[in-house]
Amino acid sequence: MQQDMRLWIGTDLSEQEFGDLAEELVLRDDATLLPHLLLFAERHADFWPGTRGQLVLAGMLRVLVDTLEAGETDKVLDALSSCPAALAQQALDLLVTALPEGALETPAELDDAMAFCIAILAGASGQRDAVAVFLDQARPGRAEGFYGPPAARIAAHFAPAADKTGAFKPKLIVWDLDDTLWHGTLADGDAPVLIEKRATFVRAFNRHGVVSAICSKNELAKAREALEGFGLWDAFVFPRIAFVPKGAVIRQMIADMQLRPENVLFIDDNPHNLHEVADAVPGISVVDATSGECDALLERLLAENAHVEKSRVADYRLLETKVAERAADQLSDEAFLVQSGxxxxxxxxxxxxxxxxxxxxxxxxxxxxxxxxxxxxxxxxxxxxxxxxxxxxxxxxxxxxxxxxxxxxxxxxxxxxxxxxxxxxxxxxxxxxxxxxxxxxxxxxxxxxxxxxxxxxxxxxxxxxxxxxxxxxxxxxRARVLAEEAPRDWSKVDLRIMADCQSGAFFHYSRHQAVTDFDNAPRLFSLPQMKCGAYREQAFPRHLVYTAATDYIDWRWEKFSREIDHALFLECADMFVDMAVRGGHKVLLFLPPEGLGLKMYELHKGCVPERSRVWHPVLNHYWRGVAAKFPGVFTLVELAEVLAPDELIHAHHYVPSALQRISAMIDDWYDTETAALGLSRAA
Structure with a gap:
């Protein structure tokens, strides 16, 4: 299996060695190994018409049909992504000869897997327009639940690319090297002279979300040395540098990078290479590196992507490592995923x-x-x-x-x-x-x-x-994700917003995000945790924002009671108040509106709005007493006095503009408290 990997550094296989490799790969009954064979099929075109080649093709067809019978359509589509059109046609002809005479005239009588295999080979051979038609002809009488999804996947895969003039959105640019990225031909002994404008394009596209790869007929070691000398080797991903046909190489590269040809641009100075790639990779865009159109196109594409401020080089470098490691370890799909952790x-x-x-x-x-x-x-x-x-x-x-x-x-x-x-x-x-x-x-x-x-x-x-x-x-x-997405210094957190599902909205609008953490179910504080002790596992910084409505719903108490129990509520609330007072906390306390229409207390599925409306004034009364008793600890806000009726979704949830105003109130309160703390420390 290591033989085929040698070709990337320019070595070659004799026809006997290629035949041995082909037979070995087919005997493994693994469709994911076929691209290693098909990638170099064109270099051994004389092998396939012979008896040995026909036997390998027959074995390959068996692997494809077995894979389709197992329901793994994507594996077959990926496997044939590197298949030359001429070889796909040979395989299709061989498959048809094995069918009963006239079978293609009644495709509805074929097995599902056989119909899919014929359609895929037809598409791979260049007959893209015929794929959907054939699959529709084969559809009558089949179980749509089994036939429909794979048929749709195959038809979509080979659907002719729509006209995208003026709407091309590149994700990948594949560059030739000689007389494209630099002047001169390495294989002829020339000392390459970098085309600075093209190098600038590569670096700029990297900054704006479009990555660059290489497909060049050169010796890998010499090309890499030249690129490193120009400081450009690390600017490229998936370098494919070898004396092999470019069509098959780029087709496999796009598959390995999990992209669509419609999002790829290929730049080369050789018209033969441009036509070969355009024919081998339907949907790809190509441009002659020697034409005036080339740099004009690159300038336009760069301008259209100027708003993207993210490099994706690291993402594709990671994918490149995975592709190389999987090829070296010869793992099946499932085994590779398991070992990937x-x-x-x-x-x-x-x-x-x-x-x-x-x-x-x-x-x-x-x-x-x-x-x-x-x-x-x-x-x-x-x-x-x-x-x-x-x-x-x-x-x-x-x-x-x-x-x-x-x-x-x-x-x-x-x-x-x-x-x-x-x-x-x-x-x-x-x-x-x-x-x-x-x-x-x-x-x-x-x-x-x-x-x-x-x-x-x-x-x-x-x-x-x-x-x-x-x-x-x-x-x-959470820390693992936020360290990558929104890094912050957790040691500076001085404010926690405990407002259940609306906490994140208050945080989102806050000007104090650097010192704030917020709840979001199931990561939250609620009063029943005081009874069971779960609150001890949480962090409570000096400043706390608590929306009392968090605990005004029956299911919040279901660990202890089917509904709110007044005595239990008072016990837990008293424990929270004691923790706040003894711990030197400052608490901004929001009370929900009371006395609204019954519909405003339909708070969640299964809620009894009559009970909910009765409880609100009772529980609000408790918190008003707390704020009156500990004015230096609890600051009370009556939301009924702050929010207009049209800002209420229901008694506990509010529209975005209201959330933004409440967030501003939190910010102002925090500013006041921290300013007072600073004055007291100064005194």
Whole structure:
């Protein structure tokens, strides 16, 4: 298996050695190994028509059909991504000869796997327009639940690229070297002279989210030495430098980088290479490095990406390491995922306000893994995050032994329609099973989505079995994510907002974020914790904000009672007050409105609004007494005196503009308290 890897440094295999390698790979019955064979198929074109080559093709067809029968359509599509069109046609011809005479005239009588294999080989051979037509002809009489999703996946994979003139959005630029990045030809002994403008383009695109790779017919060692001399080697990812045909190499590169050809630009000075790549990789954009159009195009693309202020080089460097390690270890998909040590955690509700811009960017940039094919109007996701009565926004953060991938998945679920508005993922986690993990997480929260009509493309078959799910409520997990996404010095935290699900909104609008921490279920404080002692595991800085409504709902007390018990409430509240007084804390206490219409006390599913409305004035009365008794500790705010009726979603939840005003009140209170503390210390 190591033989094929030697070709990257310019060595070659004899036809006998290539045949031995081909037979070995096919006998392993693993479709994921076929790209290692197909990548160099064109260099051994004379091998395939012979008896030995035909036997290898027959074995390859067996592997493909077996893989399709196992329901692993994506494995076959990935395996054939490196297959030359001519060889795909040979394989298709061989497959057809093995079928009963006239079988293609009645495709509905073929087995599902056989129909899929014929369609995929037809697409790989260049007959992209025929794929969807053939699959539709084969559809009658089949079980749509089994046939439909793979057929849709195959049809989408080979769908002809739409006209994208003026709308090209690159994620990858593949550069030739000789007479493209520099003047001169290394193989001819020339001393390369760097084209400074092109080097500037490479560095600038890296800063603005578009990565660069290399595909060059050169000796790797010499090319690397030259690039290092120019200080450019580390500016590129996935360098493919060898004397091999560029079409197959770039096709495999795009597959390894988990991108679409429609988001790739190839630059070369050789017209033959440009035509070869354009033919081998349908949908890719190519440009002649010697034309005036080249630099003009690069300048336009750079200007269009100037708003992106994120380098993705590290992301693809991580992926490059994974591809190389997997090839070296010869692992199956599942074994590779297991040994990768994948971990994921999910954030919900107000925790996601910190990541609002990234959520919008992910949904709006994702194409391959945007399963709802939807987009978000920039600046609007914050409203849905805060509208917790109508939406659940769930985000996935992932890391493994190779590195940290960040926020790579978003689901936005609308309660009213009970459907997904958005379900999108980063291509960096393709084939890792994160989609399945997200669906399982949503199902655990009460939102089963396997049959959701919002899905516009089939979900991948990968299971999430290899992923270890961690709770974001775990302090170490949260610290791990925030250290990457929003670094802060936790030793400076002096203010904690304990307002259950609205805490994050107050934090989001605060001007004191550097010294503030906030609650978000299940990471929160509530009065029953005083009774069971769970509060001792939490940190309470000097300044606390507490919304009393947090504990005005029956289910908060379910560990001790089916509903609010007045005596138990008083016991726990007294313990909290004692902790605040003895601990030298300052507490800003918000009381919810009372005496509203009955509908305003329909606080949650199963709530009895009549009981809720009765309890509010009773419990508010207790807190008013506390504030009167300890005015130096508790500062009381009556929200009924602050909020207008149209700012209430219900008695406990408020519209974003109200949340912003409450946050400003918290800031002003904190400023007053810290200023007073400073004066007392000075005195």
């Amino acid at each position: 994948i971990h994921a955690t999910f954030t919900n509700r107000m925790d996601n306000l910190e990541f609002a811009e990234r959520i919008e960017e992910l949904v709006n940039r994702s194409n391959q893994l945007n399963y709802t094919q939807s987009r978000i109007e920039p600046g609007t996701i914050r409203d849905k995050i805060q509208n917790i009565d109508h939406y659940e926004v769930l985000c996935a953060f992932v890391w493994d032994k190779y590195g940290y991938y960040g926020l790579v998945g978003v689901a936005v679920y609308a309660f009213r329609t009970q459907t997904l508005e958005h379900f999108a993922f980063s291509c960096r986690i393709m084939h890792m099973g994160v989609e399945d993990a997200m669906i399982r997480e949503l199902a655990e929260r009460g939102y089963p989505l396997h049959a959701s009509p919002a899905f516009r493309k089939p979900l991948p078959p990968q299971s999430s079995r290899a992923i270890t799910i961690l709770s974001y409520a775990d302090a170490d997990v």
